[in-house]
Amino acid sequence: MQLKELISKIESVAPPELAFDWDRCGIQVAGTRQEINRMVMALDPDEQTIKQCLSQKAQFILTHHPLSIKPRLPDKIDSFYRIVKDLLKTNTILYSAHTSLDCNPLGPSSWLAKELRLNQVSVLKPTTTIKAVELSFHHPLPVTPEDLPCRQFILRWEQSPEGLINSVAVPCNKVDLFISGIKQQYWPVFFVKSYFPELDQQFGLGFKGRLPQPVPFETFIHLLKKILGVENTVLAGTPPKTVHSVSCCPGSGGDLAMDALSQDSDIFITGDLKYHQAQEAARLGCVLDVGHFILEEKMMFQWFTDLKEELEGIDLKFIEGASPLRVV
Numbered sequence: 001m002q003l004k005e006l007i008s009k010i011e012s013v014a015p016p017e018l019a020f021d022w023d024r025c026g027i028q029v030a031g032t033r034q035e036i037n038r039m040v041m042a043l044d045p046d047e048q049t050i051k052q053c054l055s056q057k058a059q060f061i062l063t064h065h066p067l068s069i070k071p072r073l074p075d076k077i078d079s080f081y082r083i084v085k086d087l088l089k090t091n092t093i094l095y096s097a098h099t100s101l102d103c104n105p106l107g108p109s110s111w112l113a114k115e116l117r118l119n120q121v122s123v124l125k126p127t128t129t130i131k132a133v134e135l136s137f138h139h140p141l142p143v144t145p146e147d148l149p150c151r152q153f154i155l156r157w158e159q160s161p162e163g164l165i166n167s168v169a170v171p172c173n174k175v176d177l178f179i180s181g182i183k184q185q186y187w188p189v190f191f192v193k194s195y196f197p198e199l200d201q202q203f204g205l206g207f208k209g210r211l212p213q214p215v216p217f218e219t220f221i222h223l224l225k226k227i228l229g230v231e232n233t234v235l236a237g238t239p240p241k242t243v244h245s246v247s248c249c250p251g252s253g254g255d256l257a258m259d260a261l262s263q264d265s266d267i268f269i270t271g272d273l274k275y276h277q278a279q280e281a282a283r284l285g286c287v288l289d290v291g292h293f294i295l296e297e298k299m300m301f302q303w304f305t306d307l308k309e310e311l312e313g314i315d316l317k318f319i320e321g322a323s324p325l326r327v328v
């Protein structure tokens with residue numbers, strides 16, 4: 001697969017425009033290959049993981065966490081230096097999808113919402129709203145959405161009775177991509193009609209939703225541990241008798257605990273809760289710190305499973321990581 005096409009598939013799930021300003025998503029270490037046949041995914045680009053990726057002869061490595069958020073020089077012999085040296089020596093590209101992935105609720109960041117079968121799922125802390133616009137175009141023969149370029153972005157589709165005038169609603173940040181795709185196939189776009197507030201998409205951190213039915217707290221904890229494959233979890237606050245509304249922010253989501261609990265969540269799940277955050281949150285409700293590593297490792301594995309189906313012609317592997325923390 002062409003490098004350009006691979007990056008565009010990655011960025012359709014982790015759009016760079018969703019990343020926070022302080023973050024560094026995208027290519028971390030560049031390479032000159034234009035065609036990719038072997039790719040490896042992992043949560044962290046640490047030295048041991050990169051060595052494992054290179055032993056698998058990876059040409060492209062996709063991780064969640066960046067190698068370095070701040071630009072830096074390889075000016076001392078440390079792990080950063082060795083990683084950059086090994087990647088450059090083997091002409092291997094390293095790409096990070098960090099907050100660009102976290103902020104897309106339609107992607108693998110809401111894997112736990114699906115596992116818990118939550119309903120009425122929405123973004124916990126919206127950061128960006130992307131408006132939908134309608135484009136109309138003419139084609140001499142009737143077409144269906146499957147015939148169109150960029151069909152994954154179509155939010156709504158209508159066709160005139162004779163099937164020659166087509167109208168699609170697409171996110172406004174995909175309009176240029178959509179128009180250029182259609183133009184390549186000589187389908188003239190003749191106007192951009194209007195905005196559709198009901199199709200606006202909200203992006204941001206975390207999710208909230210409701211279990212299909214309220215369950216006793218013990219049942220919920222049992223289910224959560226089973227999904228996460230953990231034996232223990234850390235709790236702050238008073239457990240509710242029953243759990244119905246659940247919110248979650250994977251990674252370092254401790255500072256969203258107050259927000260989540262004041263939005264009526266019976267339980268807030270996160271990956272990193274500091275002492276004072278736990279003290280404050282405990283006054284409002286119940287917070288579970290299940291661990292940064294497991295929430296994001298499983299998110300990346302979910303993405304790996306999705307990409308394995310989608311990326312034709314690429315030998316894709318996943319390197320399992322390990323939490324730096326353990327119970328002794």
Ligand SMILES: [Zn+2]
Pocket residue numbers: 065251252292296
């Ligand atoms: Zn993280």
